[in-house]
Amino acid sequence: MTALTGTRAPxxxxxxxxRRPAAxxxxxxxxxxxxxxxxxxxxxxxxxxxxxNLGGAPQRIDxxxxxxxxxxxxxxxxxxxxxTYWYDHPPLGWLQxxxxxxLTGAFARWDVAVLAxxxxxxxxxxxxxxxxxxxxxxxxxxxxxAAATGLIFLVSPLALQFHRTVYLDNVAVPWLLLAFVxxxxxxxxxxxxxxxxxxFGVAVxxxxxxxxxxxxxxxxxxxxxxxETRRYTLSVAASLLVLIGGSYLLLxxxxxxxxxxxxxxxxxxxxxxxxxxxxxxxxxxxPDSLLNRTLGMWWQLDQVFIVLGLLSAVAALxxxxxxxxxxxxxxxxxxxxxxxGYVPVPYVIALLPFGALLIAGVxxxxxxxxxxxxxxxxxxxxxxxxSSRRARSWxxxxxxxxxxxxxxxxxTGRCARPRHGSRxxxxxxxxxxxxxxCGWTWCGPAGTAGTSSGTTSSTxxxxxxxxxxxxxxxxxx
Amino acid sequence: xxxxxxxxxxxxPPGPLLTPExxxxxxxxxxxxxxxxxxxxxxxxxxTAFDWSAVAGYSALVLLALGLTVVAATTLWWMLYAWRxxxxxxxxxxSRTPHAPTSTFTLLVPGRHEExxxxxxxxxxxxxxxxxxxxxxxxxxxxxxxxxxxREAAARHPDRVQVVVDDSVPKNKPKALNRALPFATGDVVxxxxxxxxxxxxxxxxxxxxxxxxxxxxxxxGVQLMNFRTSWWSLRNVLEYYFWFRSRLHFHAGANFxxxxxxxxxxxxxxxxxxxxxxxxCLAEDCELGVRLSSQGAKVVVAYSPDYxxxxxxxxxxxxxxxxxxxxxxxxxxxxxxxxxxxxxxxxQRTFARYLLAMPFLQAATGLLIPLSVCLILFAKVxxxxxxxxxxxxxxxxxxxxxxxxxLGEFGRLYGEKVRARDYAxxxxxxxxxxxxxxxxALRAVFREARGTRNWEKTxxxxxxxxxxxxxxxxxxxxxxQQVAA
Numbered sequence: 034m035t036a037l038t039g040t041r042a043p044x045x046x047x048x049x050x051x052r053r054p055a056a057x058x059x060x061x062x063x064x065x066x067x068x069x070x071x072x073x074x075x076x077x078x079x080x081x082x083x084x085x086n087l088g089g090a091p092q093r094i095d096x097x098x099x100x101x102x103x104x105x106x107x108x109x110x111x112x113x114x115x116x117t118y119w120y121d122h123p124p125l126g127w128l129q130x131x132x133x134x135x136l137t138g139a140f141a142r143w144d145v146a147v148l149a150x151x152x153x154x155x156x157x158x159x160x161x162x163x164x165x166x167x168x169x170x171x172x173x174x175x176x177x178x179a180a181a182t183g184l185i186f187l188v189s190p191l192a193l194q195f196h197r198t199v200y201l202d203n204v205a206v207p208w209l210l211l212a213f214v215x216x217x218x219x220x221x222x223x224x225x226x227x228x229x230x231x232x233f234g235v236a237v238x239x240x241x242x243x244x245x246x247x248x249x250x251x252x253x254x255x256x257x258x259x260x261e262t263r264r265y266t267l268s269v270a271a272s273l274l275v276l277i278g279g280s281y282l283l284l285x286x287x288x289x290x291x292x293x294x295x296x297x298x299x300x301x302x303x304x305x306x307x308x309x310x311x312x313x314x315x316x317x318x319x320p321d322s323l324l325n326r327t328l329g330m331w332w333q334l335d336q337v338f339i340v341l342g343l344l345s346a347v348a349a350l351x352x353x354x355x356x357x358x359x360x361x362x363x364x365x366x367x368x369x370x371x372x373x374g375y376v377p378v379p380y381v382i383a384l385l386p387f388g389a390l391l392i393a394g395v396x397x398x399x400x401x402x403x404x405x406x407x408x409x410x411x412x413x414x415x416x417x418x419x420s421s422r423r424a425r426s427w428x429x430x431x432x433x434x435x436x437x438x439x440x441x442x443x444x445t446g447r448c449a450r451p452r453h454g455s456r457x458x459x460x461x462x463x464x465x466x467x468x469x470x471c472g473w474t475w476c477g478p479a480g481t482a483g484t485s486s487g488t489t490s491s492t493x494x495x496x497x498x499x500x501x502x503x504x505x506x507x508x509x510x
Numbered sequence: 511x512x513x514x515x516x517x518x519x520x521x522x523p524p525g526p527l528l529t530p531e532x533x534x535x536x537x538x539x540x541x542x543x544x545x546x547x548x549x550x551x552x553x554x555x556x557x558t559a560f561d562w563s564a565v566a567g568y569s570a571l572v573l574l575a576l577g578l579t580v581v582a583a584t585t586l587w588w589m590l591y592a593w594r595x596x597x598x599x600x601x602x603x604x605s606r607t608p609h610a611p612t613s614t615f616t617l618l619v620p621g622r623h624e625e626x627x628x629x630x631x632x633x634x635x636x637x638x639x640x641x642x643x644x645x646x647x648x649x650x651x652x653x654x655x656x657x658x659x660x661r662e663a664a665a666r667h668p669d670r671v672q673v674v675v676d677d678s679v680p681k682n683k684p685k686a687l688n689r690a691l692p693f694a695t696g697d698v699v700x701x702x703x704x705x706x707x708x709x710x711x712x713x714x715x716x717x718x719x720x721x722x723x724x725x726x727x728x729x730x731g732v733q734l735m736n737f738r739t740s741w742w743s744l745r746n747v748l749e750y751y752f753w754f755r756s757r758l759h760f761h762a763g764a765n766f767x768x769x770x771x772x773x774x775x776x777x778x779x780x781x782x783x784x785x786x787x788x789x790x791c792l793a794e795d796c797e798l799g800v801r802l803s804s805q806g807a808k809v810v811v812a813y814s815p816d817y818x819x820x821x822x823x824x825x826x827x828x829x830x831x832x833x834x835x836x837x838x839x840x841x842x843x844x845x846x847x848x849x850x851x852x853x854x855x856x857x858q859r860t861f862a863r864y865l866l867a868m869p870f871l872q873a874a875t876g877l878l879i880p881l882s883v884c885l886i887l888f889a890k891v892x893x894x895x896x897x898x899x900x901x902x903x904x905x906x907x908x909x910x911x912x913x914x915x916x917l918g919e920f921g922r923l924y925g926e927k928v929r930a931r932d933y934a935x936x937x938x939x940x941x942x943x944x945x946x947x948x949x950x951a952l953r954a955v956f957r958e959a960r961g962t963r964n965w966e967k968t969x970x971x972x973x974x975x976x977x978x979x980x981x982x983x984x985x986x987x988x989x990x991q992q993v994a995a
Binding site: 091092094194223224259269272283288323329 | 527529530893
């Protein structure tokens with residue numbers, strides 16, 4: 034669990050072998066106390082804001098009823114859906130909802146079944162916040178910036194509207210974040226990349242649109258991978274991902290529903306429907322198009338987040354460590370506007386964590402830059418400013434010249450990269466060293482991979498569930 | 511309210527926040543089974559319809575599948591040990607510049623009907639750059655051809671090579687080694703096979719490894735080279751690659767290691783204390799490793815493609831079959847002999863038991879995967895059970911992907927071009943090779959049960975030496991010339 038800060042404990046790691054659990058927990062808390070001080074208020078505020086008036090707003094919609102009923106059918110009927118499961122979405126999303134409601138007895142706690150599922154997705158968002166913190170620390174954000182990331186992610190009006198709505202996207206987000214966290218591991222990469230592939234597979238099988246993040250995940254993984262072990266770490270990750278995807282095909286094959294046939298549903302029919310049968314969302318130029326109504330709803334909810342998110346995504350393209358996530362946000366945004374495409378209303382959910390990350394990351398970088406300038410340009414002082422002090426202490430801790438403003442190039446033409454995986458990252462300095470010609474940059478192949486737009490050409494788009502007469506009507510008393 | 515794109519109703523107050531509805535979706539009209547199936551609920555709630563025998567069958571199937579998954583997954587994980595992290599990979603090699611030599615070495619080279627290859631092997635060993643090397647060639651008293659070759663080599667290198675004649679009946683490798691052990695004078699005793707191709711600097715690195723680690727045993731890498739000879743030789747080569755490159759390091763770390771048959775170096779005092787090798791065991795190398803591990807001896811493994819000992823696969827599928835039978839039977843004997851019971855902790859003992867039974871578990875994996883596929887195809891089972899029976903396939907397929915990656919790396923490291931045909935052979939050979947391994951394991955069980963314990967020798971002809979008897983791989987050749995110069 035050293036992953037909470039994304040780095041190792043500053044104290045020497047003691048082998049926890051035979052110590053009592055209580056002592057181990059105490060040591061863990063001591064080692065991560067600063068992370069806990071920053072993160073727990075964020076989680077507390079987020080939990081309160083997201084759980085208060087859970088049933089009152091927003092208005093319940095048919096999708097919520099569908100997914101809740103399907104989750105109910107899993108545990109109560111032993112079936113994947115209350116009607117015939119027709120491969121509209123992969124079932125892992127509501128299987129997880131079912132697991133949550135079964136394990137916590139959520140259906141018995143609420144008199145409206147949908148609220149049990151709402152509770153489950155809020156919990157998923159809180160888990161996602163912890164993972165987002167780890168990811169933010171991994172990419173070099175300071176603790177305050179990482180806390181701000183979590184806060185934006187949890188209390189932005191867009192988040193407030195969507196995090197409590199029973200959308201499968203909410204279930205998939207923690208898995209996607211976990212995939213990114215594991216893909217940026219510097220140690221034990223074989224296990225980490227295998228885990229990343231599995232987490233991403235779960236995300237995609239929870240909500241198929243998350244497949245759009247694959248190019249960026251591959252980019253992040255390639256960039257983090259050690260050259261010596263890459264051949265194996267990437268083969269294992271790739272094969273696991275293919276296997277998990279294959280398990281969905283296997284499900285259909287075992288049920289005898291792989292190809293379309295008379296009088297039965299099939300996976301093929303489901304995919305054909307999602308990809309080609311549905312009407313597009315219309316165009317931006319048509320004021321009454323579904324696309325414009327969807328965008329209008331998002332805009333009405335949170336203009337600040339949308340504007341800042343897009344602006345910081347553009348700015349973050351110039352910051353090496355945030356670049357993949359900027360590409361992800363911009364890529365998803367552009368994909369949304371493709372002509373004739375269908376944009377589901379919850380599409381924005383996948384963008385929320387990364388938008389929050391970019392806003393806080395770019396702001397943190399700007400602050401660090403201003404402070405650094407203030408420290409160097411303010412003339413003689415009695416003592417070093419806080420930021421320069423911190424930067425210097427990072428420099429000494431990292432023990433690598435590239436952490437300093439003057440980046441030394443090695444004979445191979447690459448910048449020596451601080452061994453941030455081995456001990457700890459240098460949050461402030463890393464942000465601050467983006468100002469240097471190559472800072473943390475590995476001016477090698479990884480840096481050149483930055484052309485990925487984060488999109489794929491053919492991806493199943495999401496459709497809201499078929500309008501079922503009894504959607505949302507199943508409740509327990 | 512304004513959107514960034516369209517201005518509309520700019521004067522009116524914000525409207526209610528409504529989730530936009532898509533155009534009424536054209537849901538498929540031919541979806542059957544709409545409406546709640548009342549039979550469904552009844553079936554789940556009807557206790558009398560509960561079929562216990564079916565549940566027992568399903569549970570057995572699921573347990574079998576999970577067991578197979580565990581076997582396949584642990585095998586895969588151990589096979590990948592060296593690449594777990596960058597640090598692990600770095601720890602598996604020799605240090606770049608060896609320490610100055612501190613130990614003296616005795617190399618034992620048993621040869622039996624191997625006059626074609628023994629002479630050259632002894633020459634290579636005599637050309638070691640380590641200053642203190644004694645080489646003992648061991649030949650049988652009923653094998654004049656090999657003895658003549660050994661004597662010629664001794665005449666060429668009088669200061670280094672000696673010949674010991676083994677007169678035991680019946681003959682086997684551990685007896686030959688034990689026969690020569692009293693003549694050994696070095697601090698460290700190493701074993702090589704008659705067909706081995708050894709790097710001239712190997713002993714210096716091994717010596718350095720002893721100095722750095724204070725180990726009792728150092729196991730060097732062995733690599734089969736002739737992956738193009740046949741479909742099974744390709745698989746056999748990869749087995750060796752993963753075993754010595756990765757898996758053995760895992761065993762060394764776990765303090766329980768079945769040693770390899772050659773390029774293995776043991777401190778002489780430890781050998782003498784243990785009265786040498788077990789002459790009755792068919793896998794004397796494994797047995798020695800288990801015995802030393804159980805005594806808590808420190809075993810170190812080092813692999814570097816440059817200093818690896820090159821060998822050839824057995825000449826035919828039949829002799830590979832016999833060799834594999836012998837190894838499996840040897841593992842069984844070690845399991846029965848029970849030296850591993852001396853291991854200090856329960857988890858180590860469990861591990862030892864699991865490991866020594868591994869050839870049989872693997873054989874079972876190979877045989878039961880087709881069985882479970884058949885079950886799924888022909889037996890009517892619930893969807894979940896059917897899906898679970900496929901789980902063992904996952905680690906197997908990942909293993910295949912890793913093998914493909916390993917073949918590519920093997921080709922790059924040893925300068926051999928790996929063609930598309932080789933990859934195809936690798937993939938197509940998976941199932942036949944599993945069946946082959948399973949048959950060898952079954953034969954070993956039969957032989958052990960019937961008490962047949964004679965030694966089936968593997969013949970070698972020098973297929974890994976590129977042209978006849980003269981050519982050796984470029985690296986050792988060049989190095990030897992440097993030594994001569």
